[in-house]
Amino acid sequence: MKVLAIDTSNLVMGIAVLDNGKVLGEYITNLKKNHSIRVMPAIEQLMEETGVKPAELDRIVVAKGPGSYTGVRIGVTIAKTLAWTLKKELVGISSLEVLAQSGKYFGGYTVPLFDARRTQVFTGLYGNGDNGKLQTVLEDRIILLKDWLEELQKLEEKILFIGNDLPLHQETIIEFLGSQAVLGQVADHNPRPSELGRIGMEREPEDIHTFTPSYLQLAEAEVNWLKSQGK
């Protein structure tokens, strides 16, 4: 199975090409640059260097969010269009689940997080299942960091925190969890597109036309409109 994996859901941009048991190539940057300009040239270049033609792909795997609304949409639009027009399978994977893979041999719980502004985070709780594969323990969500840490305090095991936004929140995390919290190292914080491709190979394909990003949040105008309707 030949797979193209695309992640533009946050600041880190990642592309990978996998062929069955092998990661043929992987491209990651962690830069404040425009995904819309850079991602298609990166895909073009990586596919050319790995010698995989668009028509030879079997599956496109995309990080479906949460993250930057615009960023997620760029990756999802490209993945949907490629998969649909090439008549290939499409798989969407949580951007948090991809990031959590840095903790797959950790042994305890893993908490990936992206900053979501106003002291909120996009996060979820992942734990070790069988065969060293991570499983979702608590679903992805957007939550006030303090509320989330109070919930995590109830857990008995050590918790590994991962994400490039950790420096913004690590003080609060230590304040709540003390030595129960383990902070990832610098090279753990970039979600790896090869991991995205690997997980994507194991999942069921999506319906391409109806596939949408996982924003975890309504648009602000929608929230206000629902309020005005008394809902």
Next chain:
Amino acid sequence: MIKDEIILAIETSCDETAVAIVKNGTELLANIVASQIESHKRFGGVVPEVASRHHVEQITIVIEEALNEAKLEPADLTAVAVTEGPGLVGALLIGVNAAKAFAFAHGLPLVPVHHIAGHIYANRLVKEMTFPLLSLIVSGGHTELVIMKEHGTFQVIGETRDDAAGEAYDKVARTLKMPYPGGPHIDKLAQVGEPNIDLPRAWLEPESFDFSFSGLKSAVINTVHNAEQRGQVIKPEDLAASFQASVVDVLVEKTFRAAQQYDVKQVLLAGGVAANKGLRQQLENRFKDTKFDLVIPPLHLCTDNAAMIAAAGSVAYQKGTRGDMALNGVPGLDLEAQ
């Protein structure tokens, strides 16, 4: 045998997800528009984030519909054209990235198109262009007079200094408590009213082809407030007719003067407000029995669509305009730099 040129075009600059297929620059094979207007009505205007979300939901469905309607496969296509700008950046990005992915998947050339160039070229689907020509573009975001001396070159000789005409319509409609989008409601109401309320017409400097509608908009709001304070009743249909007359008088007169000064052969109406009955009628009256050939496209080609992007894309393709995989959406794209 010369091979047909078949262009698939994508347009997502505002609140319509549109895909069209045009053969040899003028023959419409498919023109699909998924409108989001029902969704944005709730908010009284287009909400950019909501528009972008709808575009992602619709994009592959609309491309598929267009190919099905034209009974074509990607292999039959010559190029992919897409609106590069101007427009809402988040919305533009969906069309641009879908177009890039589609072009990459099938090894097709990519042709970036200016949205306003598209509006002008909608006319070529109705009638062949003769140069030099003048185009009046009126929409929710634009009010411009553009001279074209040949295919693919644009000279903006006049533009709005504040609100676009369509914007003024929407704001006045809100004052009259009409639902969004207000333009069609005012136009309808104006048909049964009398233009008997004195409202200003912004002619600006004698030589200028620029427009200004914010003063008129304020005058309408003041008229309504003053009447309310004095306990007077203003007939909404008369106010609508008076407002419409002010807008249309200026648009039509400046267009006519520009046509004379630049000695053009054709005058083309373009943009969403071209659906306005009052504007169509007065243009037709003004240009009747003159040497100028007035062309007004049918309504479905005036509002945002991708057929116009394909028509403009065909000319750009023939001129050798190409985009690469780094093509981006440009919200403030300049028409004259095309």
